[in-house]
């Protein structure tokens with residue numbers, strides 16, 4: 001009888017005060033009293049330390065190094081370990097005091113999910129060696145708070161449905177809108193996005209496959225009408241909102257085109273050029289009637305040349321005549337270049353490339369023509385050597401063959417000029433006779449070249465194209481200019 | 487068949503029923519009160535300051551100890567919940583500053599008011615919200631004191647005019663609350679709290695002027711924790727003697743790590759204000775252990791050693807504990823029992839704050855007004871209004 005009584009009282013004591021007031025030793029004894037006779041009852045329940053989120057965007061982290069060892073006493077504010085977050089290495093401070101009893105995830109453990117059990121701590125004076133290690137399953141991170149929450153959303157499912165405007169479960173607003181338009185629920189559509197997210201394309205696919213039609217949107221009364229008309233339940237078809245059918249392009253799918261390395265380089269260089277070089281522009285119309293005549297005559301003899309070949313030759317000659325135009329910008333200043341190396345823009349499937357007609361001023365039109373054809377062909381096959389398209393002192397870009405009248409181009413640094421060549425077209429000359437005219441527009445680096453210098457060059461170029469025999473004149477190389485006193 | 491241990495337990499259990507007598511300690515009798523000397527107060531434009539000799543009874547001491555500890559535990563739990571990503575958004579912890587709030591609260595009359603900035607989890611608890619009300623507010627669940635809609639900076643209770651996110655803006659509001667007391671002719675005061683960083687806000691000087699001009703019973707409390715948001719007070723303020731910065735408003739400097747000193751200074755301040763002499767500035771010199779907010783590790787503008795040094799030598803809880811034990815107000819075991827009790831309560835609240843549900847959607851537009859004049863609340867589309875509801879109980883209506 002006595003034992004029954006004490007047993008009951010003892011249990012009461014244990015239940016009521018055991019978790020809080022008893023020291024571990026006493027806890028152990030009371031347990032024994034109740035017959036939980038586990039071998040030595042090594043059974044200190046530790047407090048769990050979980051992988052913390054130490055940056056707002058951290059989902060997992062790497063434990064770089066534990067600064068405390070098992071058995072070390074911990075004071076509030078001590079650093080337990082250094083953790084590499086998605087941003088930086090951050091010290092993990094602990095606010096509790098006690099003894100670090102067990103490290104469950106060691107140094108250098110990579111990509112440990114936030115919430116994963118990483119260590120156990122016991123109170124001061126407790127037997128840290130006897131800490132109870134939780135079963136493996138409990139070491140896994142708990143479901144994310146967002147998933148763990150939903151007691152509330154379950155409580156009000158009807159309301160939840162209506163929140164079409166919000167983002168949930170990684171769905172974007174476009175996905176929401178489409179689901180609503182076609183009266184679909186997200187479970188109707190197979191999702192292919194990362195982490196099982198539903199994509200806009202998934203819905204459009206299904207819409208195409210099944211030939212779904214958007215559902216008429218719900219009638220929304222205009223604000224003015226809402227009060228007066230609400231009781232009358234206005235005829236939906238007459239409200240303006242009901243007429244406006246949502247537009248969904250038929251068969252539209254969305255494909256992301258990833259940039260090739262070449263396009264990436266182009267993008268980088270052009271952005272850099274346009275945003276750091278002060279571009280200035282000048283355009284001039286050139287009479288190319290004579291060039292066309294000459295070309296025709298050559299063709300009748302079986303010598304094939306293009307207008308562009310003449311433009312290259314004319315530019316090369318003009319660059320010799322106006323050598324300050326044949327320069328590059330070295331970051332501080334304009335540096336004149338000895339040779340006239342003309343880069344010619346060639347379109348390929350992967351992007352624009354500018355192979356170089358080297359020493360163009362020293363080449364005849366036929367040779368230029370052959371060189372360009374060879375370079376262009378190999379450019380299209382991707383077989384150019386580096387030195388065949390890197391360098392150059394001036395670039396020509398010609399869109400005449402597409403009928404473009406005029407355009408402006410972006411400088412190809414470190415060059416200082418690029419000439420955009422338009423199409424030849426018939427205009428009325430000053431003498432009332434038709435003239436074949438072609439516009440060229442020069443983009444130049446205003447740091448290296450003055451407006452006046454650019455204008456001189458352009459008018460010189462126009463003169464050469466008007467009278468191709470001037471190409472015979474050539475120019476004087478800069479090295480010789482001083483000597484002969486020009 | 488009764489084992490010696492069990493018998494021991496039974497006897498002590500009986501003893502426990504007799505009073506709050508300590509569990510598992512000998513039946514030694516304790517001092518019923520004890521006196522201490524505080525660090526000297528510094529005075530500005532005051533002939534006389536608070537007494538430096540303070541007395542505390544055993545019951546008071548245990549109460550303050552438990553209050554400070556509860557605040558510390560709530561903050562620790564908040565920090566952990568934040569690192570588990572269960573609390574999101576803003577979250578500013580008060581660890582290290584507990585003696586300020588508990589000291590002021592100990593001196594406040596039941597109807598005295600307080601308003602503070604965003605570091606208010608501890609104040610919310612002191613003003614009557616249980617730990618669950620604070621923690622569930624932080625986790626955004628319905629047991630929160632603002633039903634989960636306010637979060638860290640927006641908690642309120644009777645006579646507690648809440649957290650305020652705009653640095654310094656609570657101070658003019660506090661003067662307004664104090665002015666209301668004066669206007670009504672009751673003898674309540676308002677404590678308007680701000681930080682050392684906020685002390686440089688222009689609006690504080692504007693209300694120093696108005697409060698003094700009209701002798702409003704407002705106690706301006708500058709909680710100087712040494713740092714603003716990422717910078718030390720020394721680097722941010724031309725004068726760091728915050729208790730003098732009211733110029734024509736008298737001031738007191740008090741050791742904000744000593745609960746009894748803060749209580750004494752607060753008593754003095756209340757007395758001063760209610761005797762019609764007008765406002766007072768009180769600077770509490772304290773320290774913040776954590777970073778400014780959860781996104782600030784708090785170690786880029788001060789060293790970890792500095793923090794640990796304060797924790798070891800000036801911690802408000804540890805030093806008060808030592809005072810209690812050394813004067814025999816209570817035994818170490820007795821305090822340990824309080825530790826365990828507090829831990830259990832906060833752990834329990836934490837568990838509940840994690841598993842509690844959120845309010846349903848319909849409640850979102852509820853309780854915007856205490857007495858709504860219109861039932862409809864404007865929605866994203868103005869012609870699809872939401873319905874206002876009254877659910878919670880309104881506080882501080884007049």
Ligand SMILES: Cc1ncc(C[n+]2csc(CCOP(=O)(O)OP(=O)(O)O)c2C)c(N)n1
Nearest residue numbers: 605651652653681682683684711713714715
């Ligand atoms: C008007 C305004 N400016 C800036 C901020 C950003 N801010 C929030 S807290 C803070 C620092 C305040 O420091 P202090 O007053 O010392 O208070 P403590 O954080 O130390 O408690 C700043 C600059 C703000 N919330 N409001």
Ligand SMILES: [Mg+2]
Nearest residue numbers: 681682713714
């Ligand atoms: Mg501060």
